[in-house]
Amino acid sequence: MGSDRLTVREIARLAGVSVATVSRVSNGVGQVSEETRRRVQRAIEEHGYRPDHLGRALAAGRHGAVGLVFPGLSGPYFSELIQGFEAEAVHTRTSVHILCTHLRDDSDAEVVEMARRVDGLAVFGGTVSPDTLRELAKLVPVVVLAGEGPPGMPSVRAENVAAATALTRHLLADHGLRGLVFVGDPRNSPDVTGRWEGFRAAHRQLGLPAPRAPLRVGLEQHDGVFAAEQLLSRAAPPRGVVCANDETALGMLVGAAARGVRVPADLVVTGFDDIPMAALVSPALTTVRQPVRELAGRTARLLLRAAAGEAGGPDAALVLPTDLVVRRSCGCPAPTGAGTATARRPATGHRPTTDHTTTEHDPTAAGRRPAAGARSTR
């Protein structure tokens, strides 16, 4: 178990030098004669010495780690987010600690606790209260991911309102649908708030009466099934639903199928995020693509720069563009579909990567091909 930890002093003694010299060698800084360096190096390697983190951090006044705070981790969206973030952090040799607050009531305290162990914090929108966010910012640099913080706090998010507006307008104007229902809880997260916002804006812009209240459910697949049960057992089920994310929409598809409700003939369903499954179900899901990877990457860069003590640029609130992805679940015909100005249509059927133009390498494409011998997730 916890073997005899060796210290700089120990190595110094063994190599017959001072601790200062050992520190210089192990960090590769300062001037050390070739001969001494070799001697110290040998002692280090021979005993497998690695400087203790606590000591180092205490002396440096830095932890060499940043925190990533999420409410939960369900689904490919978060998975991708984390991957994008870590890919960036690895460059600066900064380790990333993930904290899931879940729904615990003392979660804000937990986040504050974490703030004391890291050099910076990326907090997912809606995870902690604005007050706590301000408190955190007094301790360490904070960047809000997929949301907005108090004025002046840097944040990175995807454009939700306009995309949701375009999507909803597509259903209302191009498909002539009425009585649409928004499935998701706008209080859930800033993302959902924005999508609900756009949903309403579309109605307003077209001079239609305001839509009814949203069906407030969570963002996981089974929440969508639950929503389908609710909606489809009504006397007059809606002709279309705009789901807060793809997973809910997939669940909706499942629930509809279970009741023999045909999509899109009887019910139109749309999602949000464009996760890999969105293009694989039938009918393929009309949705909005957001640059998840870049979202995470930009957040990481912003945070890492701030955590390193470099003056934060004037970049306050970054908003990344999104794309409407029109597929079949909205009622558009298979290969060529009527779309809005921003719509990009599927070229072929079943490959999410080639469905629409992507600006960056999409790792899910590689993931789908089961490369023999490669270790896969889990």
Place this chain on the structure above:
Amino acid sequence: MGSDRLTVREIARLAGVSVATVSRVSNGVGQVSEETRRRVQRAIEEHGYRPDHLGRALAAGRHGAVGLVFPGLSGPYFSELIQGFEAEAVHTRTSVHILCTHLRDDSDAEVVEMARRVDGLAVFGGTVSPDTLRELAKLVPVVVLAGEGPPGMPSVRAENVAAATALTRHLLADHGLRGLVFVGDPRNSPDVTGRWEGFRAAHRQLGLPAPRAPLRVGLEQHDGVFAAEQLLSRAAPPRGVVCANDETALGMLVGAAARGVRVPADLVVTGFDDIPMAALVSPALTTVRQPVRELAGRTARLLLRAAAGEAGGPDAALVLPTDLVVRRSCGCPAPTGAGTATARRPATGHRPTTDHTTTEHDPTAAGRRPAAGARSTR
């Protein structure tokens, strides 16, 4: 941002006492006169002083944190695992740091790096090499989660082989199916290895020829769709597939539906894990339930005890029992199904919690009901 951190010295000066007294008060140890205690307490609260973690950890020689190492985070399985682990850790005021190694080639080094920042490590089976595992164990206490480590290393896992055997026997013997295909990569993780093992054992036990090689795909939903494409485009598609987990099975269902293949009439599909969606799809998924929450809880308790320096008991490799859950996707009739000895059948249709006897509180049940005003995941 990083405001003037106050130190113990500062507070001592303000309260007109020594640092030792401040330390005693802030930790609630030792003897301090009521009067002094109040004065120090006031200074502490007035300035919002909280002892620095690094200093404290350095003095104590402990980090007050443990690490949780996963290959990735896709799906409800990991989500549940993390939640279960953290629920246990919160009791001991230990914070949990999650590390996702993804598929990076330098991930073993990353794990070693993390080992130097925590008091103990729970490593998901198959995430790091046995050699690295041994190296880690030299630095901190290690518990393997959902797998087994080198001899002597504590581990907690679910019973896979017998469950997979029972499941497969059910298909072979009770349903008379032949030419089954195992969908999943046994090299992926110990869990999958065990399931493949059981799959083969069932064939052996019934005196049937050994099954063909598994269709090696990942464990996410889209991997199942991919597998369906592969299998169903063959000249002679299989009559049944045993999927390595529920998500793959759900993807298989989607892929089958897209091709007009009926389940279970044309194709029998089974999963593993019993995630919430398993009971909600139609046909509902025949699968194996594993006590994910308890898996995580036991791992946490084992690790936390070891991390606290308490002598680890004689508990080497814990194996938790699993349950075969027979639903419709295997071909059993809806309400009452032919089952094996261990089978527990659904009582009603659509509530995973009540589908089969569970020994502990199932948080997904609460999660499914969208409690108005409650913050939901993400």
Place this chain on the structure above:
DNA sequence: TTGAAAGCGTTACCAA
């Protein structure tokens, strides 16, 4: 009951 001082393991400054 309180305080002075010695660590904890590292880095970095200042002399030598």
Place this chain on the structure above:
DNA sequence: TTGGTAACGCTTTCAA
């Protein structure tokens, strides 16, 4: 090029 030593912020003896 090296070594001594003072931080870093805290806990914890040991005396008073």
